[in-house]
Amino acid sequence: MTDQFPILQRQVNSHRLVYLDNAATSLTPEAVVNAIADFYRHHNANVHRGVHSLSQEATTLLEDARRRVAAFINAPSPRHIVFTRGTTEAINLVASSLGQSFEGGDEVIVTAMEHHSNIVPWQLINSRCRVRLRVVPLLPDGSLDMDALDSLFNDSTRLVAVTHVSNVLGTVNPVERITAIAHSHGVPVLVDGAQAVAHRRVDVQAIDCDFYAFSAHKMYGPMGAGVLYGKNLDKLPPYQGGGEMVDKVTMERTTYQNAPLRFEAGTPSVADIVALPAAINWIESVSWEQIHDTEQALLTRATAGLEHVPGLHILGTAPDKDAVLSFVINGTSSYDIGVLLDQQGVAVRTGHHCAEPLMARLGIDGCVRASFAPYNTVDDVDALVNATMRAASMLR
Ligand SMILES: *Cc1c(COP(=O)(O)O)cnc(C)c1O
Secondary structure, three states, X not given: OHHHOHHHHOEEOOEEOEEOEOOOOOOOOHHHHHHHHHHHHHHOOOOXXXXXXXXXXXXXXXXXXXXXXXXXXXXXXXXXXXXXXXXXXXXXXXXXHHHHHOOOOOEEEEEOOOOHHHOHHHXXXXXXXOOEEEEEOEOOOOOEOHHHHHHHOOOOEEEEEEEOEOOOOOEEOOHHHHHHHXXXXXXXXXEEOOOOOOOOOOOHHHHOOOEEEEEHHHOOXXXXXXXXXXXXHHHOOOOOOOOOOEEEEOXXXXXXXXXXXXXXXXXXXXXXXXXXXXXXXXXXXXXXXXXXXXXHHHHHHHHHHHOOOOOEEEEOOOOOEOOEEEEEEOOOOHHHHHHHHHHOOXXXXXXXOOOHHHXXXXXXXXXXXXXXXXXXXXXXXXXXXXXXXXXXXXXX
């Protein structure tokens, strides 16, 4: 499989590259690189505008990608799929659009493990009216305190915004259950799927969420493309204004397209979007079963190996955990460990991982995160463990 990822042939600091930063961005298989190049080589034209053949081809490719993405997450139809630049833009879209109906004193329920991109967009609504965030706390193993969730609802609750999988703890949240509870209170649910879509089959109808957001670049696709699934998009006001999203424009007033085009103002990142099906094909060619088995085996091996490093503490030990392994080592900074690992060719993430409130909750200012993908190997895990062992002995 590694032969489909030429970047894995690279040397880094005179060592074989051991890429364990997949939760920040996954590597891109040849098929995806070729799909991007193929668009620019053979079909490059703007979409939804021209009558000329290339423009029609580009439009067809884009709409094919929408169908493919809809099938990938089992959306009822492509009309529920909005293309964005990524998860961040998808969540900002909902905050800007749905948020227009929020009033002072309204509340959004988030969790203590959210990425900044599922916290800050809700706070931005404060520039118009005061919105309060209510926070689902964590249990010691890094899973959500589901008993506390129910008590956070009241007449002012407007939305639950929750991550499907934590980018730091690896915890897989029970999003079906959360959605059922929220709906019993008449509250819609947004799921941040950025860390989930590359690791498990996502079925938005089974989850029954109202919104589901994810990025192509964390599922072996290109940077610059993302997806917002929405159950009832036609009821929402537009996000950005511009070309493509309009029906009729005069200087006095404008009418808008229906969803999804209403939410796609301006020229989209067409080459990146039309390469997304190649990423989905790659995932399906590997199979969910093999992805799961490979990643869980690597996670288990890495956990067992790292536990032997003196002073090392693993963050997040929930029973249902995806391929993310974060840790701290007493008396060391995550930055120093990251530098020493890089010198040995091992790429990991260090710092607060865009989850500063979670770091505060854990009482740390940062951690080291290794995250796995199906092209990682037992050798990669052993390199991580050995390099961490060495780094720890140098720093302590
Ligand atoms: C990466 C990530 C995001 C942000 O994704 P972008 O591609 O940077 O927009 C949001 N939430 C989680 C859980 C993430 O891991």
